[in-house]
Amino acid sequence: MWRKAIIAAPYLWLLVFFLAPFAIVLRISLADPVIAQPPYSPTYSPDSFTFLLTDKLYAITYLRSVVMAAGATLLCLLLGFPMAYGIARCSPATRSMLLLLIILPFWISFLLRVYAWMGLMNNYGAINNLLMWLGVVDQPVQLMYTDFAIFVGLAYSYLPFMILPLYATLERMDLDLVEAAQDLGASRSRAFWDVTWPLARPGVIAGCLLVFIPAMGEYVIPYLLGGSESLLIGRVLFDEFFVNRDWPLASAVAVILLLLLVVPIVLLQRYQARDQEGTA
Amino acid sequence: MKDFIRIRGLSKKFGNFLAVDNVDLDIERGELFSILGGSGCGKTTLLRMLAGFELPTSGTIEIDGVDVTNQPPYERHVNMMFQSYAVFPHMTVEKNIGYGLRKERMPRPEIAKRVDEMLELVQLQELRSRKPDQLSGGQRQRVALARALIKQPKVLLLDEPLAALDKKLRERTQFELMNIQDELGITFVVVTHDQEEAMTLSSRIAVMDRGQFRQIGTPKEIYEFPSNRFVAEFIGTINTFRGHVAAKEEDSISVDSSEAGVTLTALGKQLVEEGQEIEIAIRPEKIFISKEKPDDGDAVCLPGVVDDLGYRGNRSLYRIRLESGKIVQVSSQNRRRSVTRFLEWDDRVWISWRPRSAVVLLD
Ligand SMILES: Nc1ncnc2c1ncn2[C@@H]1O[C@H](COP(=O)(O)OP(=O)(O)O)[C@@H](O)[C@H]1O
Numbered sequence: 222m223w224r225k226a227i228i229a230a231p232y233l234w235l236l237v238f239f240l241a242p243f244a245i246v247l248r249i250s251l252a253d254p255v256i257a258q259p260p261y262s263p264t265y266s267p268d269s270f271t272f273l274l275t276d277k278l279y280a281i282t283y284l285r286s287v288v289m290a291a292g293a294t295l296l297c298l299l300l301g302f303p304m305a306y307g308i309a310r311c312s313p314a315t316r317s318m319l320l321l322l323i324i325l326p327f328w329i330s331f332l333l334r335v336y337a338w339m340g341l342m343n344n345y346g347a348i349n350n351l352l353m354w355l356g357v358v359d360q361p362v363q364l365m366y367t368d369f370a371i372f373v374g375l376a377y378s379y380l381p382f383m384i385l386p387l388y389a390t391l392e393r394m395d396l397d398l399v400e401a402a403q404d405l406g407a408s409r410s411r412a413f414w415d416v417t418w419p420l421a422r423p424g425v426i427a428g429c430l431l432v433f434i435p436a437m438g439e440y441v442i443p444y445l446l447g448g449s450e451s452l453l454i455g456r457v458l459f460d461e462f463f464v465n466r467d468w469p470l471a472s473a474v475a476v477i478l479l480l481l482l483v484v485p486i487v488l489l490q491r492y493q494a495r496d497q498e499g500t501a
Numbered sequence: 502m503k504d505f506i507r508i509r510g511l512s513k514k515f516g517n518f519l520a521v522d523n524v525d526l527d528i529e530r531g532e533l534f535s536i537l538g539g540s541g542c543g544k545t546t547l548l549r550m551l552a553g554f555e556l557p558t559s560g561t562i563e564i565d566g567v568d569v570t571n572q573p574p575y576e577r578h579v580n581m582m583f584q585s586y587a588v589f590p591h592m593t594v595e596k597n598i599g600y601g602l603r604k605e606r607m608p609r610p611e612i613a614k615r616v617d618e619m620l621e622l623v624q625l626q627e628l629r630s631r632k633p634d635q636l637s638g639g640q641r642q643r644v645a646l647a648r649a650l651i652k653q654p655k656v657l658l659l660d661e662p663l664a665a666l667d668k669k670l671r672e673r674t675q676f677e678l679m680n681i682q683d684e685l686g687i688t689f690v691v692v693t694h695d696q697e698e699a700m701t702l703s704s705r706i707a708v709m710d711r712g713q714f715r716q717i718g719t720p721k722e723i724y725e726f727p728s729n730r731f732v733a734e735f736i737g738t739i740n741t742f743r744g745h746v747a748a749k750e751e752d753s754i755s756v757d758s759s760e761a762g763v764t765l766t767a768l769g770k771q772l773v774e775e776g777q778e779i780e781i782a783i784r785p786e787k788i789f790i791s792k793e794k795p796d797d798g799d800a801v802c803l804p805g806v807v808d809d810l811g812y813r814g815n816r817s818l819y820r821i822r823l824e825s826g827k828i829v830q831v832s833s834q835n836r837r838r839s840v841t842r843f844l845e846w847d848d849r850v851w852i853s854w855r856p857r858s859a860v861v862l863l864d
């Protein structure tokens with residue numbers, strides 16, 4: 222009885238907090254917008270989807286979002302892997318200290334941290350002041366309201382989500398394996414690609430998903446750090462809902478966003494399942 | 502013949518801690534050499550220096566006439582079998598075994614042929630496409646062995662190769678290891694803390710304590726002629742009697758020992774002086790036990806009482822209390838089959854041994 226209840230709990234959670242809301246959003250996306258309360262008709266029509274798929278602007282926005290999120294994910298991986306690797310190789314006492322430092326920024330409100338980056342990156346902010354003082358530039362460089370600023374903001378905010386799963390897999394890895402590879406004739410870098418990297422892959426995949434998925438729908442960072450012309454899908458979603466009050470269109474945007482996220486996850490999982498069966 | 506492995510003045514310091522302390526060692530080609538010692542005595546550290554994973558603080562290592570002291574592991578013709586086996590979990594048995602040859606960029610058909618030979622050698626043909634998590638401990642051990650042997654190294658280093666296996670499997674694997682070594686003629690250096698394993702496997706043993714070798718010799722030499730107290734007590738059981746040298750003759754010495762209650766004679770031309778404090782040591786199985794005083798003028802005979810006895814199937818163990826209160830352990834073969842005991846608790850008995858069975862220990 223209890224066993225069943227415990228097994229059912231995560232499914233119940235999924236049903237109540239994921240599938241049910243998704244069903245509602247899907248329903249709204251298939252309605253027509255009306256000026257009423259709620260602002261959609263009880264009828265069914267595919268108009269929102271047809272509109273989305275025919276207007277090139279939306280396709281471009283989706284693509285830009287994918288590129289931004291993928292870029293930020295890659296940046297996090299490049300920064301996070303050496304950090305996680307280094308932490309996993311420290312003594313246990315140093316490890317917990319360093320992990321605490323990684324998590325520490327979460328004690329401060331997310332918004333405040335993004336505002337702090339605005340302070341750092343604006344024309345008279347710390348970064349520009351430093352560059353001018355060093356004589357690298359004699360005019361302030363435009364950092365704020367650029368794609369670069371969005372990258373920095375995304376990478377900074379999501380870095381811990383990359384480091385933690387990577388650390389978890391690297392910390393569990395038997396160091397003898399790397400030495401065994403070297404013993405059998407692999408150089409240090411060869412041993413890394415033959416042993417460390419494949420064994421760290423579950424952590425890499427988990428970290429990339431944890432960064433990529435929220436980065437795709439991110440609204441606040443592009444809104445605060447990016448330029449007004451840098452349209453990302455989170456922004457479009459927000460505007461359709463709250464500015465245009467076109468709920469069906471906004472819902473359709475959300476449904477397609479979800480599909481864009483679910484497809485790569487399913488592919489990854491199938492790839493991993495095949496990997497487990499011994500074709501590596 | 503020039504020694505195959507020559508280690509001279511080898512030391513390794515971790516901070517202020519001297520894990521390996523100025524060690525000299527020569528190993529011949531084709532030997533099955535064991536390094537035996539308790540946990541933490543520096544065995545693994547010594548092996549890791551041979552493999553190239555630790556740089557010595559001082560000293561040199563020569564293998565087959567080449568100074569390899571500063572060579573990285575992947576350039577040495579030495580392979581290691583790790584205590585944890587370190588089988589790659591993401592590769593099949595075949596891929597694990599062939600790994601070393603793939604790093605040499607050997608042509609694929611040649612690799613496949615050699616992998617087949619190795620699979621046959623360690624009898625894993627049927628499991629070739631399994632992943633390590635589908636193997637038992639003994640099977641993983643064989644994968645590790647085959648993987649290390651496939652490159653035909655000059656020296657194979659084995660760190661506690663059998664420690665993770667259960668007793669029955671360990672005994673069988675011991676003989677398999679010896680057969681494989683014999684067949685391939687590769688020099689094996691085995692690290693172990695198990696004295697029986699070292700005695701069974703090795704052509705020679707180095708007994709190690711706190712980073713130093715206390716004795717190097719054949720299993721027989723080490724057991725029958727331990728050169729110091731540490732070795733005598735580390736290998737098997739031994740009884741010791743402390744005393745002073747009372748007299749020195751041409752090839753024997755007399756020792757006054759209050760523990761024994763009599764003057765003990767021992768053979769040997771040891772470098773002892775009259776009055777020097779030494780120990781006479783005797784193995785339990787070298788002692789005879791009888792109810793009457795033995796009629797043997799040369800033998801050392803001591804009276805005592807049976808303090809405790811234990812039946813072990815093939816032999817019986819006795820603890821005999823001497824008049825001085827000292828307990829002596831005696832082990833005797835149960836040659837005859839009988840349900841009644843030859844001796845009972847508190848029986849008065851005589852123990853005796855031949856002077857040449859005893860060992861003189863100086864420290
Ligand atoms: N990398 C290291 N750093 C510091 N101390 C070490 C290191 N490796 C081994 N030691 C110490 O050196 C001693 C010998 O270790 P080891 O060679 O592993 O012993 P054994 O294999 O004989 O049990 C131990 O006291 C151990 O704590």
Ligand SMILES: [Mg+2]
Binds near residue numbers: 544545584
């Ligand atoms: Mg060890």
